[in-house]
Amino acid sequence: MERLAAADVSARHPKGLTAEAWRLADRFGWAKTYDAEYLALARLLRCRLRTTDAKLKRAAASVLNVIGPTDL
Secondary structure, eight states: OHHHHHSOOOOOOOTTHHHHHHHHHHHHTOSSSHHHHHHHHHHHHTOOEEOOOHHHHHHHTTTSOEEOGGGO
16 A cells, blocks of 8 residues: 555546547446446556456456556
């Protein structure tokens, strides 16, 4: 938690975020874009996604680099 709190974090809303989230939600058969927003943001920013959600991690692994809390 200390490493995460010390991380350089800033708000982002890159162009195309909503469209990419909808595309990913459709790809994975998700009725909502909530989880897809995280995937889309990581893809557009070309960064890794950190999650403790096993379902999201399995799906995301096919489209980007995903790390769990023990991978930091």
